Amino acid sequence: MPQEKITPQVFQRLVNLAAFDLSPAESEYLRRELNNQLVSIEILESISIDAEVEAAAHGVPYPPERSPAFRADEWITDPHRADILAQAPEMEDGYIVVPDIAQEELE
Template sequence: MAIDKATVAKIAHLARLEVPEEQQEHLAKELSGILGWVEQLGEVNTDAVEPLRSVMPITQDWRADEVTDGNRREDVLANAPAQQDGYFVVPKVVE
């Protein structure tokens, strides 16, 4: 699958990544190269094969529904790019 510049812009937006226009052409070429190469998997017959989602057959345990952590507001906020009065400060979300 060859990827064009417009597709790069679309994927970049889906991934919320700013990709300057002057880099889009080059990236389109690189991504096309990678995708063209992985398409070799088309040679493998997988008709009767179930997709593998978990590599080790580990049964997941239940645990008691108990609070084990919390009341750590200072810790949670410690790395915030912006904070005020014990809250994260974020750009306006609702117009």
């Protein structure tokens, strides 16, 4: 097998960005699968792509005749306000309650 790109240190950085709390067994499985997937992705480096080929954000083109017109830029009150707020895990006086937001000093 080629050398692992996602080392334990890189993996920990990704886990922090993803905001996951993981068990050691889960970490081991996920890191192994990520490295296997990256090896599979390496095949892309062997494609010969002409310089003029541009990145395709999606496959089907969207010329104006196929695209919906822009909607008027105006407020529409959502009719489901109460249903939407009722989904929050914790509410108080119409506000969503969350734990303290940690303060960090930026360097």
